[in-house]
Amino acid sequence: MKILVTGGAGFIGSHLCEYLLNQGEEVICLDNYFTGRKENIYHLLDNKRFEVIRHDITFPIFLEVEQIYNLASPASPIHYQKNPIKTIKVSTLGVINILGMARRSGARILQASTSEVYGDPKEHPQKESYWGNVNPIGPRSCYDEGKRVAESLMFAYQKQNGLDFRIARIFNTYGPKMTFDDGRVVSNFILQALKGEKITVYGDGSHTRSFCYVSDMVEGIVKLMNSKKFTGPVNLGNPNEISILELAEKIKKLANSKSRIVFKAIPKDDPERRNPNIALARKKLNWAPKISIEDGLKKTIAWFRKELKSTC
Numbered sequence: 001m002k003i004l005v006t007g008g009a010g011f012i013g014s015h016l017c018e019y020l021l022n023q024g025e026e027v028i029c030l031d032n033y034f035t036g037r038k039e040n041i042y043h044l045l046d047n048k049r050f051e052v053i054r055h056d057i058t059f060p061i062f063l064e065v066e067q068i069y070n071l072a073s074p075a076s077p078i079h080y081q082k083n084p085i086k087t088i089k090v091s092t093l094g095v096i097n098i099l100g101m102a103r104r105s106g107a108r109i110l111q112a113s114t115s116e117v118y119g120d121p122k123e124h125p126q127k128e129s130y131w132g133n134v135n136p137i138g139p140r141s142c143y144d145e146g147k148r149v150a151e152s153l154m155f156a157y158q159k160q161n162g163l164d165f166r167i168a169r170i171f172n173t174y175g176p177k178m179t180f181d182d183g184r185v186v187s188n189f190i191l192q193a194l195k196g197e198k199i200t201v202y203g204d205g206s207h208t209r210s211f212c213y214v215s216d217m218v219e220g221i222v223k224l225m226n227s228k229k230f231t232g233p234v235n236l237g238n239p240n241e242i243s244i245l246e247l248a249e250k251i252k253k254l255a256n257s258k259s260r261i262v263f264k265a266i267p268k269d270d271p272e273r274r275n276p277n278i279a280l281a282r283k284k285l286n287w288a289p290k291i292s293i294e295d296g297l298k299k300t301i302a303w304f305r306k307e308l309k310s311t312c
Helices: 010-020 076-083 084-105 139-163 185-195 214-225 244-254 279-285 293-311
Strands: 002-006 024-032 050-054 067-070 108-114 165-170 199-202 208-210 235-238 241-243 261-262
Touching: 002 010, 002 293, 010 024, 010 214, 067 084, 067 214, 076 084, 076 139, 084 108, 084 139, 108 139, 108 214, 139 165, 165 214, 185 199, 185 244, 185 293, 199 244, 208 244, 214 235, 214 279, 241 244, 244 261, 244 293
Parallel strands: 002 024, 002 067, 024 050, 067 108, 108 165, 165 235, 199 261
Antiparallel strands: 208 241
16 A cells, blocks of 8 residues: 555654555655654665655645555654644644545545543543543643644544544653653653663652553554554553653663662643553454563663764
């Protein structure tokens, strides 16, 4: 098939492009490099079935494809709060543009939504039926509410135009190709540990998250795209919950670091707990993560260590 991956030079997007190419598909990678990196896709450029287009989806584009993975959006708080108006536009105007393309070409579209639609959840773990607890005017709202609108647009286009769509609610994902400056907890801790800097934990470390290795996430996304009739939304993430302090200690140990763990004030609206109920993904997609947090962190630490050496 001819497949479009928007945000294809990003962290998850670049892994997805590589996976699809390995499956024999023809892939068009579209990215404006706001947070994506050319380095993530350099090794794919010699593949004759791979094409790269530099484009911002907030402007219309006309392509004939059979499937669209819409991953175009900054995903880390540092990046999406840097330009909140742009973040909102990507998930509203940008999604409308991509939906228009899908309608014209008859393509199936998968929207990369997020666990952030649940906000600071009152329900734990979070099921897809939970409506969320989101601050609509808080510092995270440009991303949270944008993604909620994007989901609404999918259903509106399906009802009005018969759109064939899928929605994946992606929980915390980590692995090689994470950017050094994304401000996410895994990359922060690894870099601080490898550099011998203080490992900064926000709050007292009791906040919890679940972390899914990127290869598991890509497999789940592709299974959802190719599922029969099941549209979602569906949670994709690792159901094994871990405290932020425990994560810091684990990374420090695996990196063989002598860094000291320090504590700072927690950012506004930072969710206290975040953990997916993946019963629906197990039932409908026969999917669950396979990579343990220890194995995934070892691979990620090794990649960061290599990247650090190459930049010295």
